[in-house]
Amino acid sequence: MVSTIEEHRGSAVTKPHSKIYPQVPLVYPDSSLRLLKIEPGWPGDSICVSLVSINERHKSPPYVALSYTWGDPTISEQIKCNSVDIDVTISLANALRVLRELPAEGDPAGNGVSVISRSHPLHSGNRVWSGIARNINEEELVRTRRAGKPSSERFFWIDALCINQEDKPESAAQVATMRDIYSRADKVRVFLGKEIGPQQKLFTPTELTEPVSRTIDKWLPKMTIQELGLEPLVLMFIVQALRNEGRVEVNGSGIKTIIEKGFPGKERKEWNALRAFLKLPWFYRVWIIQEIVLAKEATLAIGNWEIDWEPFAKAIDVLEATNLPISHHVKLSSTSKETWTGFDVAPAHYLGKLRHRPGKTKPLYYLLVDALERGSTDPRDHVYAVLGMASEMVDPEQSPIRKELLAVDYGKSVGEIFRDATRFIMFNLNTLHFLAVAQLTPKSKALACSSWVPNWAEPRTCFPLLAQFFNANLKQPGFSTSYNDVPNVLAVPGYKVGKIVKTTPVLEGDWNEWHYPPLQEEIQFFNASWELVSKRLETKKPGQKNDGLLQPEYYQSQGAASEALIYTLTANHDDESLNGRGDGDVNIAKSGRAWMKKYADAFSKKSGLKKIGHVLKGVVIAPEGVHFQSAFMRAAVGRRFFLTEQGIMGIGSASLEAEDELFVVYGLSVPMLLRPVKAQRGAGVSGEKPGPQSFVVVGECYAHGIMDGEVVRHERDMGREPESLSLV
Known part of the structure; x- marks a missing residue:
């Protein structure tokens, strides 16, 4: 069973070092800490460190906390810690070299330091990044890094070394x-790694030798990407983003975008450097959230380059605004296809937003949802790594169940920790919103946990439905389970809508990507969905009733059915609409019809001429189908289209099957797909036998025509109360 820091945070120390900690014990583990001193050394010197114990953390000397990724535990380097030889990961060894001082005596250039003189073209004094970034080997900085200088940083806190990982x-x-620990540190120094990446993997030999685009920095001497290097190239993007900070446009829906002045064209390969930088592993780790959010001051280090956090965060804000979904500002060329994957700015952008929240906290539920796309070596850390920022945890009047459900305990299984965190959210916030996060996948099954408990360590398999735009449950409160009930079974009230009878295959793809025209898989998915709808349209009997719920009205005509399909495949969402809904205006429906005429088998005119757009005074105008394509990809990728026995159409998770059942659940604004569990199938979770009305949660879904309380109103009019559903 995993239970130590070494295992749950990765493995930065790869050999036991029990000889060290008896020398420097923590008298009070919950209020003491160890600090690290690093002996000065030249780049090629071996690394020597020593630990000191501070009994009262609030009386500790000033220290710098390190934030980094632990790296591959199979690749190690030997260092000395309190005169004991230990192995640490290469990632940690490289970070220690960056952190340590240079010896007071000796020639830096003659001892492996690549000193950058004031006249060097990449010296910060000569570049646009002056004042926000620098190379630590610039001659002025080398002098301040010598041992004994007033600016030297003497004490560090580094989790892998300052915590006895063998002491549970x-x-x-x-x-x-x-x-x-992190909020008390004078500074947090982030070590991103030795390099952004091998240039040869990001650029072709020809691209490496081509001059950098002059739009990035018109004052830059003619330099190739190879001569400039990736780090300075990224710094230029950061500086240009800061220049654009005040260049804001607001469209009719109130959405802000940034004028993209000064950036190279979307086709330019310089963007690869920025993409690679923002994909560095550090940005995606769950532990680093609190490490940077709680810092008084922070810097980012990549190799020998250092960037101040605050200007970097402002630049990320600008880059995020220029990286909005393409439907906001489509710019198509006259070629046959346009693909723009953008750059994954969200992980970095989130850190800046949370850092500036009052108290630097959020409710635990939202922290867990926000961290779904991040990684950790041990899944338990998806809960434990965010507890320090949970507003409930810093509330002095928090209820006693906090200690019981959220106490850090690596002796618990992953499933138990996720269940207890979910129960805490349920009882503390009196909400069932977490059910919209639960999804039936092979990984969630492997947790050996109740299906209503989200796998808080699993990234989403599809874009989440934006529940705030819907009201399927008419805002009826949710659960009837009490704190003392069986912890693995959740009882909720709800109405059964119908059984799933038909589904399409999953639409595979990446919902983070955008492209136009649609790929063949997307066209096939639409065609398969329409085939199910058209067959239903042929057999539909006007006024027919089924299970007390009226047949959907959208089967009255082909036009009405096709419009309903458009809303379904976009989950009725339009990010340009004033109210966020696709039926809020005519854009999605109109764009969808244009898309269908071009690409759908049943609607296409088969003209053979599929224009990308038309040109007006040199500006390429996007075709009408682009708007639908953007919304369609985001909503449908990773999902299946389905029909219920009544003919209700919808899209749900990849794991849904025929015979699954559609429900409106009190406490949840979007419908749920549930799978009935028969008692004779065997025992449920932890040996608890499911009853006749027990269900496994398959996931949330969009079901057209029941998203605004129609089912609840109808059932109430019929005098029927919701049934109690046991989720296991």
Whole structure:
């Protein structure tokens, strides 16, 4: 069973070092800490460090906390810690080299330091990034890094070395106090790695030798990408983003976008450097959220380059605004296809937003949802790594169940930790919103946990439905389970809508990508969906009733059915609409009809001429189908289209099957797909036998025509109360 910091945070120390910690014990693990001193050395010198113990954390000397990724535990380097030889990962060894001082005596250039003189073209004094970034080997900075200088940083806190990873109680106690450790640090230094990446993997030989686009920095001497290097190239994007900070446009829906002045064209390969930088592993780790959010001051280091956090975060805000969904500002060329994957700015952007929240906290539920796309070596850390920022955890009047459900305990299984965190959310916020996150997948099954408990360590398999735009349950409150009920079974009230009878295959793809025209898979998915709808249209009997719920009205004509399909395949969402809904105006429906005429088998005119757009005074105007394509990809990728026995159409998770059942559940604004569990199939979770009305949660869904309380109103009019559903 995984239970130590070494295992749950990765493995930065690859050999036991029990000889070290008896020399420097933590008298009070929940209020003491160890600090690290690094002996000065030249780049080629071996690394020597020593630990000191501070009994009262609030009386510790000034220290710098390190934030980094632990790296591959199979690739290690030997260092000395308190005169004991230990192995650490290469990632940690490289970070220690960047952090340590240079010896007071000796020639830096003659000892492996690549000193950058004031006249060098990449010296910060000569470049546009002056004042926000620098190379630590610039001659002025080399002098301040010499041992004994006033600016030298003497003490560090580094989790892999400052925590005894073999002591379970100490590990848990220190993890529980991470908020205090990082918020007390004078500075947090982030080490992203030795390099952004091999240039040869990001650029072709020809691209490496081509001059950098002059739009990035018109004052830059003619330099190739190879001569400039990836880090300075990224710095130029950051500086240009800061220049664009005030250049804001607001469209009719109130959506802000940034004028993209000064950036190279979307086809230019310089963007590869920015994409690679923002894909560095550090940005995607769950632990780093609190490490950077709680910092008084922070810097980012990549190799020998250092960037101040605050200007970087402002630049990320601008880049995020220029990286909005393409439907906001489609710019198509006259070629036959346009693909723009953008750059994954969201992980970095989130850190800046959370850092500026009052108290630097959010409710635990939202922190867990926000961290779904991040990684950790041990899934338990998807809960424990965000506790320090949970508003409930810093509330002095928090209820006693906090200690019981959220106490750091690596002796618990992953399923138990996820269940207890979910129960805490349910009882603390009196909400069932977490059910919209639960999804039936092979990974969630492997948790050996109740299906209503989200796998808080699993990224979403499809774009989440925007529940705030819908009201399927008429805002009826949710659960009837009490705190003392069986912890693995959740009882909720709800109405059965119908059984799933037909589904299409899953629409495979990447919902983070945008392209136009549609790929063949997307056209096939639409055609398969329409085939099911058209067959229903042929057999539909006007006024027919089924299970007390009226047949959907959208089968009255082909036009009405096709419009309903458009809304279904976009989950009735339009990010340009004033109210966020696709039926809020005519854009999605109109665009969808144009898309269908071009690409759908049943609607296409088969003209053979599929224009990308038309040109007006040199400006390429996007075709009408682009708007639908953007919304369609985001909503449908990773999902299946389905029909119920009544003919209700919808899209749901990849795991849904025929015979699954559609429900409106009190406490949840979007419908749910549930799978009935028969008692004779065997025992449920932890040996609890499911009853006759037990269900496995398949996932949330969009079902056209029942998203605004229609089912609840109808059932109430019929005098029927919701049934109690046991989710197991």
